[in-house]
Amino acid sequence: MSELTVSIFTPTHNPKYLLEAYESIKDQSYNEWVVYPNGGATVDDIPKEIIADNRTVIINPGAEFTPKLAEDGLPNIGSVKKYVCGKCKGDILVEFDHDDLMVPPAIDRVREAFSDPGVVFAYSNTADFNNEDRSPRFYGNANAETNYDSINDWVYRDFYYKDVLYKEAVCPEPTPYHASLIWFAPNHFRAFRKLAYDRIGGHNEDLATLDDQDLMCRLYLEGKFYHIKDIPVGLNFINRLKPREFDWNMRDGGKVDIHEMGFVSQELQKAQEEEGVTVPGLVYDSNPEKLEAAYGYLVPVLVQSVKDLSAKLEAALERIAMLEA
Numbered sequence: 001m002s003e004l005t006v007s008i009f010t011p012t013h014n015p016k017y018l019l020e021a022y023e024s025i026k027d028q029s030y031n032e033w034v035v036y037p038n039g040g041a042t043v044d045d046i047p048k049e050i051i052a053d054n055r056t057v058i059i060n061p062g063a064e065f066t067p068k069l070a071e072d073g074l075p076n077i078g079s080v081k082k083y084v085c086g087k088c089k090g091d092i093l094v095e096f097d098h099d100d101l102m103v104p105p106a107i108d109r110v111r112e113a114f115s116d117p118g119v120v121f122a123y124s125n126t127a128d129f130n131n132e133d134r135s136p137r138f139y140g141n142a143n144a145e146t147n148y149d150s151i152n153d154w155v156y157r158d159f160y161y162k163d164v165l166y167k168e169a170v171c172p173e174p175t176p177y178h179a180s181l182i183w184f185a186p187n188h189f190r191a192f193r194k195l196a197y198d199r200i201g202g203h204n205e206d207l208a209t210l211d212d213q214d215l216m217c218r219l220y221l222e223g224k225f226y227h228i229k230d231i232p233v234g235l236n237f238i239n240r241l242k243p244r245e246f247d248w249n250m251r252d253g254g255k256v257d258i259h260e261m262g263f264v265s266q267e268l269q270k271a272q273e274e275e276g277v278t279v280p281g282l283v284y285d286s287n288p289e290k291l292e293a294a295y296g297y298l299v300p301v302l303v304q305s306v307k308d309l310s311a312k313l314e315a316a317l318e319r320i321a322m323l324e325a
Contacts, residue, residue: 007090013039120223174225
């Protein structure tokens with residue numbers, strides 16, 4: 001079976017951050033990036049580095065396509081996206097805004113998700129931030145005029161990218177209830193199978209807003225949704241753990257005066273509580289009088305920690321290279 005091809009698509013009315021978006025994807029394994037300047041933006045506004053990449057396809061606004069207009073005279077976003085997706089040649093279409101960043105190896109994870117032929121839609125977690133200083137920006141809280149909070153099944157966790165701390169919003173799982181709400185997958189990336197997209201008629205070109213919610217609802221009836229996510233624990237959790245040296249003195253006489261190194265079950269439980277996560281099977285607590293730690297369940301956490309450290313090292317090396325240049 002041949003490898004699935006991936007098209008990234010980006011309508012943009014303000015290419016201010018487009019070069020930074022490109023920097024986050026240029027070393028990833030996508031097949032084409034379809035960019036459509038519109039709403040006042042022109043081909044001349046696209047950075048030359050992007051145009052020079054032979055994977056980039058630029059749609060010339062006005063020369064190729066006249067979108068339907070909303071009541072305010074601006075292009076209907078549903079009309080724009082339907083045309084842009086129609087120009088994409090990939091098996092998988094990945095929606096990517098002009099001010100987004102896509103953390104590697106996102107495209108590889110997309111291909112993994114769609115290796116299941118029943119999957120029609122895949123989505124990631126997201127981190128909202130202020131573009132100028134990279135400070136975290138939350139979707140809101142219970143008292144705000146927004147639905148991206150714990151009452152509506154949203155939780156946040158620390159995430160590092162290029163040595164900057166972001167607050168990752170963990171998307172809810174794809175239940176019928178969540179899929180019916182616009183805040184189910186509020187930001188990108190979102191990816192869908194081109195065959196399924198075409199079967200349901202693509203974006204509704206008459207919609208000026210909520211085109212994404214409408215598309216998700218119709219795709220939900222077409223096939224499986226897949227949540228692309230990493231395990232919720234890594235370096236931060238490992239840093240909470242305290243290796244101990246101790247002597248066993250079990251009350252039932254199972255182990256007495258045996259010297260070992262390891263972890264204390266109660267401290268593992270406390271670390272999970274402080275981090276707000278549960279590592280399944282790490283502590284057996286069915287009998288509160290006899291807690292038992294299962295160190296083997298730390299292996300995936302350690303692997304994730306190494307990946308976290310690798311990302312931090314890569315960011316540090318990039319910064320050193322910039323300072324030395």
